[in-house]
Amino acid sequence: MLIVMKFGGSSVADAECVRHVAEIITDCYEEGNSVVAVVSAQGDTTDDLIAKANEINPKASKREMDMLESAGEQMSAALLAMAIEARRFPVVALLGWQAGFMTDSNYGSARIKNIDTSRVREELGKNKIVIVAGFQGINKYDDITTLGRGGSDTSAVALAASLHADRCRFYKDVDGILTADPRKVPGARKLDEITYDEMLELATLGAQVLNNRAVEMAKKYSVELEIISTITRKPGTIVKEVISMEKMLIRGVTKDTDVASISIIALPDTPGIAFKIFSKLASKNINIDIILQSIGRNSTKDIIFTCKKEYAELAMETLRSSIKELADLKIECDMSGAKVSVVGAGMESHPGAAAMMFEALYEENVNIRMIATSEIKISVLLDAADADKAVSAIHKKFFPEEN
Numbered sequence: 001m002l003i004v005m006k007f008g009g010s011s012v013a014d015a016e017c018v019r020h021v022a023e024i025i026t027d028c029y030e031e032g033n034s035v036v037a038v039v040s041a042q043g044d045t046t047d048d049l050i051a052k053a054n055e056i057n058p059k060a061s062k063r064e065m066d067m068l069e070s071a072g073e074q075m076s077a078a079l080l081a082m083a084i085e086a087r088r089f090p091v092v093a094l095l096g097w098q099a100g101f102m103t104d105s106n107y108g109s110a111r112i113k114n115i116d117t118s119r120v121r122e123e124l125g126k127n128k129i130v131i132v133a134g135f136q137g138i139n140k141y142d143d144i145t146t147l148g149r150g151g152s153d154t155s156a157v158a159l160a161a162s163l164h165a166d167r168c169r170f171y172k173d174v175d176g177i178l179t180a181d182p183r184k185v186p187g188a189r190k191l192d193e194i195t196y197d198e199m200l201e202l203a204t205l206g207a208q209v210l211n212n213r214a215v216e217m218a219k220k221y222s223v224e225l226e227i228i229s230t231i232t233r234k235p236g237t238i239v240k241e242v243i244s245m246e247k248m249l250i251r252g253v254t255k256d257t258d259v260a261s262i263s264i265i266a267l268p269d270t271p272g273i274a275f276k277i278f279s280k281l282a283s284k285n286i287n288i289d290i291i292l293q294s295i296g297r298n299s300t301k302d303i304i305f306t307c308k309k310e311y312a313e314l315a316m317e318t319l320r321s322s323i324k325e326l327a328d329l330k331i332e333c334d335m336s337g338a339k340v341s342v343v344g345a346g347m348e349s350h351p352g353a354a355a356m357m358f359e360a361l362y363e364e365n366v367n368i369r370m371i372a373t374s375e376i377k378i379s380v381l382l383d384a385a386d387a388d389k390a391v392s393a394i395h396k397k398f399f400p401e402e403n
């Protein structure tokens with residue numbers, strides 16, 4: 001089998017970790033597999049490199065930042081190859097450009113355009129283990145580019161797709177994807193399988209586990225992802241298109257406290273006003289999440305929407321200064337809310353999930369401010385102070401036997 005493995009920064013943080021990873025790789029190779037391993041920079045290396053740059057020039061060009069940041073993965077790839085050499089296995093470490101990663105020229109968050117896999121294939125043909133520096137590529141000017149923070153996951157998925165690998169394995173220091181944050185919900189349990197869409201919706205639970213862009217790419221190219229624990233080496237969670245649904249209605253409960261809600265009170269109730277508001281916000285690249293509009297009364301209505309806290313100020317300013325109908329209206333911003341969501345593709349064909357969620361909240365006497373639904377997700381906005389209590393209660397309602 002051809003296996004692409006990915007090891008993150010914490011898995012290669014120090015010499016002992018690097019040796020442990022080398023052992024995982026050579027064990028797999030000894031079983032008769034062809035192995036390509038994509039690595040991130042060791043531990044906090046990328047942050048440290050960025051800090052070094054800031055000391056010298058906080059406004060450094062993105063091109064030079066990529067030149068600098070890509071060094072982290074160059075180091076870890078070389079060190080891992082050395083650890084494999086020490087175990088007396090044939091190995092070669094390749095930088096992004098050597099492994100054929102062609103990207104666009106969007107320094108700092110470049111997109112992979114294509115991968116010329118000839119060098120990797122040639123090395124595999126010589127029976128070598130191939131180590132590839134993640135997070136980086138080269139553009140048409142022969143400049144080094146990076147793929148954005150957490151980009152090594154994308155490198156691994158893209159390489160697995162281009163090589164038509166039989167397996168794409170993400171080794172992690174967690175067991176897999178869980179139904180809730182285990183630090184907050186003691187009954188949280190590991191999922192054996194999850195769909196790409198659910199994984200994307202569970203971003204707040206899964207973010208530390210898999211990069212969203214990597215999951216999107218895996219979905220696009222149908223690359224099944226296995227999340228494996230570096231410690232137990234046991235398969236944790238498999239991310240794929242369709243999963244056997246078991247009897248599980250939902251896959252997880254998440255909390256997001258990065259929510260600002262902005263209310264515009266007593267707007268004129270005329271056609272086109274929502275268009276004006278949200279097109280202006282879009283033109284400033286402000287991502288809107290939940291939108292609520294009240295029923296009109298006395299020819300006015302209220303519109304309330306949520307966005308990330310960092311956008312709140314810009315959103316308020318944009319509304320005030322660029323829409324004349326809003327100039328004299330009351331616009332309020334509230335940062336005290338949190339969004340709690342349940343996610344599960346099973347909800348599509350099972351009515352009643354919303355009622356179960358609301359019942360759990362009612363039993364805890366938690367008030368709901370806003371509700372938003374999609375095919376596979378129900379989100380409620382509530383007081384941030386109630387969020388942990390709400391997550392636990394909802395989790396208990398959907399996974400009663402575990403609590």
Ligand code: ASP
Binds near residue numbers: 008041153
């Ligand atoms: N080293 C890069 C980062 O820390 C890329 C990665 O870890 O995937 O963002």
Ligand code: MG
Binds near residue numbers: 009040041043046150
């Ligand atoms: Mg990193």
